[in-house]
Amino acid sequence: MSATDISIMSSTENLPKLSKEVFSAPVAQSPTADFEQSDAPAWLTKDYLERCLRAYHEDSQLKILRWHVRPALGKGENYAGVLTRIRADYQTAVGTVATGHYVVKTSFESDEFARKTMEPYDIFNREISVYEQVLPKLNALLREIGDHEQIFAETMAVDRARSALIFEDLNVREFTMPNRVDGLNMQLSKIVLRKLAKMHATSAVLNERESGCLETYDRGFFNRHTDNYMPGFEGFLMACSRRVAQWEGYEYYAKKLVNLRAKYAELGKQVFDVVPGHVNVLAHGDLWTNNVMVNYDKKTGEPLDAIIIDFQYAAWGSPALDLDYFLNTSLEEHMHLHQQDELIRCYYETFSDTLLKLNYQAKIPSLHKFHLQLEEKAFYAFHSTCVIMAIQRNEDTTDADFNAIMQDDARALRFKDTCFKSLHVQRIIKQLLPVYERRGLLETEQ
Numbered sequence: 001m002s003a004t005d006i007s008i009m010s011s012t013e014n015l016p017k018l019s020k021e022v023f024s025a026p027v028a029q030s031p032t033a034d035f036e037q038s039d040a041p042a043w044l045t046k047d048y049l050e051r052c053l054r055a056y057h058e059d060s061q062l063k064i065l066r067w068h069v070r071p072a073l074g075k076g077e078n079y080a081g082v083l084t085r086i087r088a089d090y091q092t093a094v095g096t097v098a099t100g101h102y103v104v105k106t107s108f109e110s111d112e113f114a115r116k117t118m119e120p121y122d123i124f125n126r127e128i129s130v131y132e133q134v135l136p137k138l139n140a141l142l143r144e145i146g147d148h149e150q151i152f153a154e155t156m157a158v159d160r161a162r163s164a165l166i167f168e169d170l171n172v173r174e175f176t177m178p179n180r181v182d183g184l185n186m187q188l189s190k191i192v193l194r195k196l197a198k199m200h201a202t203s204a205v206l207n208e209r210e211s212g213c214l215e216t217y218d219r220g221f222f223n224r225h226t227d228n229y230m231p232g233f234e235g236f237l238m239a240c241s242r243r244v245a246q247w248e249g250y251e252y253y254a255k256k257l258v259n260l261r262a263k264y265a266e267l268g269k270q271v272f273d274v275v276p277g278h279v280n281v282l283a284h285g286d287l288w289t290n291n292v293m294v295n296y297d298k299k300t301g302e303p304l305d306a307i308i309i310d311f312q313y314a315a316w317g318s319p320a321l322d323l324d325y326f327l328n329t330s331l332e333e334h335m336h337l338h339q340q341d342e343l344i345r346c347y348y349e350t351f352s353d354t355l356l357k358l359n360y361q362a363k364i365p366s367l368h369k370f371h372l373q374l375e376e377k378a379f380y381a382f383h384s385t386c387v388i389m390a391i392q393r394n395e396d397t398t399d400a401d402f403n404a405i406m407q408d409d410a411r412a413l414r415f416k417d418t419c420f421k422s423l424h425v426q427r428i429i430k431q432l433l434p435v436y437e438r439r440g441l442l443e444t445e446q
Contacts, residue, residue, distance in 0.1 A: 040069055040084040041106050043162060052157050052166060053090060053100065061093035072103050082106045085169065101169035106162065114402045120226035121219050123312035124163035130311040131155045131165065134214070134282065138202040145357040151195045153293070153309045175293040175307060181393055181424075183332040184289060186339070188303040192292055192326070193347040195308060196284065200319050201354035203282035207316070208361055214282045215274075220315030221285070222268030230265050232405045236387045237261055239416035243426070244433065253433050256442040257386070263444040270446070271380040272317050278373045279365055283321035285313030288392055289330045319370075320377035323347065328384035329392050336385075336428055344371070382441040385432055390419035 046064050054062045072083035084104045091097050107115065107124050135152045142149070157166035170176075178184055184192070207214040219225055221233075237257055245254035260267075274280055284291070287308070295305040315321060327340045335343070348367050355364050365373060394400065399415035406412070420426065436442055 040071075040082065040104070041162070041164075044069070044084060044104055044106070049086065049088060049102070050090075053088070056156055057092070059093050063091050065089045065091055065097070101172055102156075103167045103169055105165045105167070107164075111402070113406075117228050117402075117406055120228055121223075121313070123219075125160070126217065126219070126314060127310070127312045128158055128160060128163070128165060130217075130314050132158060134203070134206075134314075135311075137206055138199060141202040141205055141358060142198060142354075145354070147198070147354075149195070149198070150305075151199055151308055153307050170293050170307070173295065174298075175295045175305075178289050178292060178294050180289040180330075181395055183336070184292075184330050185303075185332055186335060186343075188294060188306065189331060189335065189343055190346045191303055191306045192287075192308070193343055194350045195306060196287065196322055196326070197347045197350035198354050199284070199308065200281035200322070201351050201358065201360070204279060204355065204362075205358045205360050207280075207282070215316045217282060217314050217316045218272075220272050220283070220313050220317070220321065222265070222272045223315070224269060224273075227265055229406070231408065233268070233383075233387055234261050234264055235405075235408060235412070235416055236390060236419070237264060239413075239420055240386050240390065240429070242417065243420040244429065247430065250430070250433070253437060253442070256437065260442060260444060267379050267444075267446060268383065271377045271383075272315060272321065274317055275373070275376065278318060278376075279362070279370070280317055281319050283315050283317055283319065284308060284311060285315045285321060286310060287322045287326045287330075288388075290392070292330075318373065318377050319347075319351070320374045320380055323374065324377060324380040325384045325388070328381050329389045333424060333428065337431055344374070378439065379441055379446060382432075382436045386429055386436075389428070390422065390425045393422050393425055394419040395422065 046067055049067065050062065050064045053064070054060055067086055067088040069084060069086050072085040082105070084106070086102045086104060088100050088102070089097065090100065105127075107118070131152075132155070139152070142151075153167060153170065155165050156168055158164075159166070178188065203214055221229060237260065241254045241257035244250045244257060291308065291310040293307045293309055294303050296302065297304055323344060327343060328336065331339075331343075345367065348370055352364050352367075391405065396418050399411050399418070404412045404415035433442075440446060
């Protein structure tokens, strides 16, 4: 299923923050909304949005005339929250009528299983913190060296009480989501990686200047605090082994995958462990096709710009957390198999250059030493290819939801096996599994 017609959020740099009073009043239901089927929370009403817009526009008389609510993403496009798209026609105090387009991001508050599973990762408070406290400082560091390129989408409103963020819809600026099934081409991948490199470099400098201020972001997909996501990861590892066992000559690798299950959690945690002496950054933590918004040239279809969104899994650690994940989930097939070194070099050139311009005090590794540091985290490349990619490239979204990822009932098992029916996924795993085995990445002791 194509996601190119779905847009999420727009930059709102320099927008005023909404006051706490906006969120303190009770929220009444509104009869003036046009709802499509949606998981939008009950408190997301016309009155609530009206108060937000009044604060944002500094117009206490602003009145919403009509609004339309629908899901921002389809099944299988997002598993870590609820995204609701809103179009609102409103009238200002002077009588002007205008239309606004917004996206509201909230937690799975109506799904107790999802809420309790995600709770130890604190993903919603973390994302709010990143948008409010970290990204503005990273932007300031870039401006310090004369770089005004936009990298992130910024919030127009934050509601900590409800774990909600409100953004302007990027569709207004003609940003759309790339096709997650096709993967990104070389030109777009390099745009994303250059922006990622600037994010990583400025975060390393910020952490250095502010005495380890980012090191508390320590709850990525694998971490030393909780194993709540392990049933999902292990379930997909076993689904991968079932698929691999069906291929002639691959029985040996299928057994390796089964044996790996016992140490999978620990191997994943080692990837996220901070290594003293290595360059460390604030990783996005979930950088893949659906967390990138792209502006395309209308005539040629070539990508002109990209914005990185969604920071729920931001984590302090190796750049490999993002590089291994992005390069092994989101590229066109030939690039995934044969051109990762070219893309890492592209990333490294911007990363090292930005660190130099910002007078980073720690030693910047050479390109060769940078590759050696990435190699220590290479288990994550295997994990991204053989576990994560199948979820992200799945085209049959019948059973696609968070519960199907995490649980082990008949529906969940069917979903996991369905994800590995993708011929793209199978071709890549067939070619890379022997490579990962020769590199020792299928061993329980690494």
